[in-house]
Amino acid sequence: MEEFDVVVIGSGPGGYVAAIRAAQLGLKTACIEKDAPLGGTCLNVGCIPSKTLLHASEEYWKFRTKGQELGLLFQGISFDWSIMQKKRSSVISGFNQGIDWLFKKNKITRFLGTGSLVSPQEIAIRKGEETSTIRAKNIILATGSEPIPLPFLPFDEKIVLSSTGALALEHVPKTLIVIGAGVIGVELGSVYARLGSKVQFIEFLDRICPTMDEMVSREFEVILQTLGLQFALSSKVTGATIAEGNIQLDVEDQKSKEKRTYAAEAVLVCIGRRPFAKGLNLEKVGIAMTPKGQVAVDNLFRTSKPNIYAIGDLIDGPMLAHKASEEGVAVAEIIAGHQPVIDYVAIPNVIYTSPEVAAVGMTEAEAKNFNLKVKTGIFYFKANSRARCIGEEEGFVKIIAHADTDRLLGIHIVGCHASEMIASCAVAIHKKMTALELANLAFAHPTLSEAIKEAALAVHKRTIHS
Numbered sequence: 001m002e003e004f005d006v007v008v009i010g011s012g013p014g015g016y017v018a019a020i021r022a023a024q025l026g027l028k029t030a031c032i033e034k035d036a037p038l039g040g041t042c043l044n045v046g047c048i049p050s051k052t053l054l055h056a057s058e059e060y061w062k063f064r065t066k067g068q069e070l071g072l073l074f075q076g077i078s079f080d081w082s083i084m085q086k087k088r089s090s091v092i093s094g095f096n097q098g099i100d101w102l103f104k105k106n107k108i109t110r111f112l113g114t115g116s117l118v119s120p121q122e123i124a125i126r127k128g129e130e131t132s133t134i135r136a137k138n139i140i141l142a143t144g145s146e147p148i149p150l151p152f153l154p155f156d157e158k159i160v161l162s163s164t165g166a167l168a169l170e171h172v173p174k175t176l177i178v179i180g181a182g183v184i185g186v187e188l189g190s191v192y193a194r195l196g197s198k199v200q201f202i203e204f205l206d207r208i209c210p211t212m213d214e215m216v217s218r219e220f221e222v223i224l225q226t227l228g229l230q231f232a233l234s235s236k237v238t239g240a241t242i243a244e245g246n247i248q249l250d251v252e253d254q255k256s257k258e259k260r261t262y263a264a265e266a267v268l269v270c271i272g273r274r275p276f277a278k279g280l281n282l283e284k285v286g287i288a289m290t291p292k293g294q295v296a297v298d299n300l301f302r303t304s305k306p307n308i309y310a311i312g313d314l315i316d317g318p319m320l321a322h323k324a325s326e327e328g329v330a331v332a333e334i335i336a337g338h339q340p341v342i343d344y345v346a347i348p349n350v351i352y353t354s355p356e357v358a359a360v361g362m363t364e365a366e367a368k369n370f371n372l373k374v375k376t377g378i379f380y381f382k383a384n385s386r387a388r389c390i391g392e393e394e395g396f397v398k399i400i401a402h403a404d405t406d407r408l409l410g411i412h413i414v415g416c417h418a419s420e421m422i423a424s425c426a427v428a429i430h431k432k433m434t435a436l437e438l439a440n441l442a443f444a445h446p447t448l449s450e451a452i453k454e455a456a457l458a459v460h461k462r463t464i465h466s
């Protein structure tokens with residue numbers, strides 16, 4: 001039976017990165033993936049396809065709505081959904097081949113099949129009727145997550161869509177209902193709204209993207225409404241009827257108890273994701289789980305079996321590709337005897353809408369929950385010269401600092417290119433900078449990033465441009 005130093009189960013951004021790092025460190029490494037293409041959720045049905053469609057639809061929408069303001073006059077502008085879909089597929093397959101190439105370059109053995117633990121050192125690989133078994137000194141579980149369905153509304157990927165189905169629709173629906181105004185909802189809802197769909201959200205809580213800073217979430221909602229997205233907040237779906245290629249939802253307002261119905265060609269259910277451990281046979285080997293259904297790990301990513309590790313969406317923490325990859329690198333280094341440290345506080349998160357939303361560190365409410373005394377600084381992009389030049393004046397930067405020490409606690413951006421700007425903010429949070437230290441840095445002029453400096457100045461009531 002072939003034996004490896006490290007066997008990774010799952011080839012998402014956690015698993016494939018762990019495999020590459022382990023191989024770089026001289027460990028004999030294999031990766032088992034049940035699906036033919038490598039790359040997991042992120043590459044095949046997540047980050048990459050969604051960002052490809054977000055970009056194409058944003059360009060189309062901006063040409064139509066903002067071109068004239070800049071003196072760009074287009075006639076007969078239209079889009080071809082099938083070409084957008086081809087672009088999505090070609091970006092994915094390019095990276096599938098890229099990971100394949102990286103595996104070969106790093107001499108990682110790849111197994112196609114479902115990995116299942118037989119013992120803490122043995123893994124069965126099932127492909128159709130065939131099963132083979134390999135041995136591993138160390139095993140890294142990186143099997144990711146899956147979308148949560150509503151119990152009375154199972155996914156059929158035609159009318160009742162998960163994000164996977166919503167990325168690959170045959171045509172742009174005239175009407176779309178989105179249940180859950182979280183990250184997937186606002187991203188994919190934006191794609192279809194820009195291309196002409198009437199998009200109605202039904203959100204259980206009283207604000208969209210409820211894990212974001214409340215001020216951000218409120219401003220974001222107003223901005224998205226101008227794109228035509230409609231939000232029914234504090235609303236609960238109580239029933240559903242599918243007939244003649246349409247879906248009708250019964251919805252109850254949680255505050256007024258008023259009952260309403262919404263109908264559409266399709267419904268996207270995106271109410272969160274849950275860890276995916278099906279088929280791993282964890283119970284048999286005695287791997288402990290958390291009450292939330294995640295694999296329980298210690299601070300070295302060890303499960304209750306010390307040679308079996310788990311990372312990414314399968315364990316606690318934000319379900320983000322870059323978090324999974326950082327953990328992949330860290331766990332490979334731990335197995336090789338190194339002592340890596342991940343700064344979870346400085347992990348940014350981004351929503352790739354227009355404008356984008358990005359954050360690192362705590363929200364104001366989180367800081368207050370920790371009994372921290374806070375002071376805040378806010379600077380609006382409408383007072384930023386670059387934002388005015390490029391017609392991207394929506395949004396703001398909000399900085400939360402400790403009231404006594406001035407240490408940066410959280411930075412939140414709603415604005416164009418927030419996804420790029422947040423990187424410098426993550427450095428500032430990681431380096432434990434104060435708001436004054438950030439304010440005292442020179443930012444190139446004219447740039448959108450100057451709003452970060454001004455927001456830091458605002459913490460000290462010293463803004464120049466507002």
Ligand code: FAD
Pocket residue numbers: 009010011012013014015032033034035039040041042043045046047048050113114115116142143144145163164184276278279280311312313314318319320321322323324352
């Ligand atoms: P996954 O990427 O889920 O990979 C797990 C892999 O394990 C899969 O390939 C699966 O087939 C395989 N597998 C499972 N069980 C077995 C088994 N028993 N044997 C063999 N193989 C198995 N995050 C971001 O940071 N930025 C984004 O822009 C972003 N956009 C997203 C958009 C959408 C629509 C979705 C759904 C998610 C998005 N995410 C984004 C989240 C991101 O995709 C996940 O956080 C990330 O993929 C988790 O990585 P992972 O390696 O833990 O697991």
Ligand code: NAI
Pocket residue numbers: 179180181182183184185187202203204205208209210235236237270271272273318319320349350351352
């Ligand atoms: P989410 O947790 O972001 O949002 C789910 C939303 O659904 C919440 O607003 C919640 O209040 C609401 N909800 C829950 N149950 C409901 C119900 N029964 N009826 C109505 N609303 C309900 O989850 P989402 O959007 O499914 O995304 C899953 C995860 O994928 C994200 O948390 C994120 O980690 C990852 N992701 C990251 C992206 C990025 O980094 N840009 C993009 C897409 C996904």
